[in-house]
Every structure is written in C-alpha cells, then in structure tokens.
Amino acid sequence: MNVYQLPSGIIQTNGYLITEPKLAEAVLIDAPGDIWTKIEPLLAKDGCKLTQLWITHGHWDHTQGASEVVEKTSAQVSAHLDDKVLIETPKVMSKFLSEEIELSPVTVNRWIKQGDHLPALGTEAEVRHVPGHCPGNVLFYFSALNAAFVGDALFKSSIGRSDLPGGDFNQLEHSIRSQIYTLSDETRVLSGHGAETSVGLEKKTNPYVKPL
Numbered sequence: 001m002n003v004y005q006l007p008s009g010i011i012q013t014n015g016y017l018i019t020e021p022k023l024a025e026a027v028l029i030d031a032p033g034d035i036w037t038k039i040e041p042l043l044a045k046d047g048c049k050l051t052q053l054w055i056t057h058g059h060w061d062h063t064q065g066a067s068e069v070v071e072k073t074s075a076q077v078s079a080h081l082d083d084k085v086l087i088e089t090p091k092v093m094s095k096f097l098s099e100e101i102e103l104s105p106v107t108v109n110r111w112i113k114q115g116d117h118l119p120a121l122g123t124e125a126e127v128r129h130v131p132g133h134c135p136g137n138v139l140f141y142f143s144a145l146n147a148a149f150v151g152d153a154l155f156k157s158s159i160g161r162s163d164l165p166g167g168d169f170n171q172l173e174h175s176i177r178s179q180i181y182t183l184s185d186e187t188r189v190l191s192g193h194g195a196e197t198s199v200g201l202e203k204k205t206n207p208y209v210k211p212l
Contacts (some may be wrong), residue, residue: 132172
C-alpha cells in the first residue's frame with residue numbers, strides 16, 4: 001500500500017490517500033478543500049479507483065472538499081454519528097468562518113462507532129472514538145501499516161484544541177490515554193495537521209498529555 005500525506009485547503013489540513021495498486025482500490029481519509037486536484041493524478045498513477053472516504057471529524061477544514069470528491073468518484077462516506085450535524089448541515093459552522101469559505105453538505109453512507117472494523121484495501125482498519133476536540137472525532141488504525149490516522153486528537157508535541165464548541169479537555173485527555181497511548185509505541189501517528197509522529201514519542205515528550 002502507498003500512503004500519501006496531502007496538506008490541502010486554506011489552512012493546509014492533512015488529507016491522506018491510501019492506495020493499493022494490486023487491488024486497484026484507494027481510500028481517502030479526510031477531504032480538505034481542493035484535495036481532489038492532488039488525489040486525481042495519484043489515483044491515475046497508481047491505477048486505483050477511490051471507493052471510500054473516511055472522515056475523522058466534522059470540522060470544516062476536514063470536510064470542505066468532500067462533496068467534490070464524492071461527486072467525482074461516488075466514494076462511500078463513513079463518519080461518526082456525533083458529527084452528523086457538522087457534516088450534513090455544515091452551515092452551522094458558517095458563523096465562525098469568513099464569507100469566502102464555502103461549505104457543501106455531504107451524505108454519510110455509514111455511521112461508524114468505537115470498535116468497528118472497516119474492510120478496505122485487502123485488510124481492515126479499526127475505529128476508535130477519540131472525542132474531546134470534536135464530539136465525533138475518531139481514529140482509523142491499520143495494523144497492516146502500523147499506523148493510526150487520528151484527526152485532530154493528537155499532534156506532534158501538541159494536542160487538538162478543546163476550547164471550540166463541543167470540545168472538552170478532560171475528555172480529550174482521556175481519549176488520548178485510553179485510545180491512542182494504548183497502541184504500541186512503534187505505531188505511527190498521522191495527524192490532521194503537521195508532521196508524523198509516533199505513540200512512543202508522544203508518551204515520552206508530549207507536554208500536554210502524559211501517560212498515567
């Protein structure tokens with residue numbers, strides 16, 4: 001499998017395209033604005049069809065490009081039910097944004113929850129619910145890649161904001177300790193913003209959340 005980290009949109013949010021050329025399939029994790037222009041040539045290069053779009057959480061910068069992606073590919077969309085309003089009626093976020101940021105609703109085909117396993121690319125990904133930054137924030141853990149795509153729950157040497165509507169620091173702290181820090185230290189952590197890190201490194205050095 002190939003993993004492409006693709007910072008896109010106004011604030012360079014990471015979308016992740018995972019392709020499996022042997023099966024001619026691909027999955028996109030999060031869809032920031034204008035990501036289609038980046039994934040289209042990669043899909044062509046790897047000879048893959050995008051079949052699934054998985055959303056880590058409903059904040060606008062992770063979903064702004066979703067409607068275009070779905071229109072171009074008919075990819076099936078998966079997300080957590082706690083972010084239904086943000087994803088399917090994104091205008092509720094407009095009052096926090098400048099007028100030039102346009103948001104379009106996306107229909108979710110599958111509502112996912114803690115403990116689900118999503119088949120894809122000849123393997124599967126485990127869903128873990130990691131609220132605290134956003135109510136429906138989930139991570140997707142691929143044991144085949146030894147990687148967790150965590151949205152905005154955890155960053156390299158930082159954590160997601162908990163002062164936004166629906167945020168809660170105590171909840172986020174619990175989510176990180178119980179759902180991320182319980183993965184193996186070697187697990188790659190691929191976040192919604194910034195560089196890749198690892199579970200072990202964050203347990204040792206993250207200044208905001210220490211393991212118990």
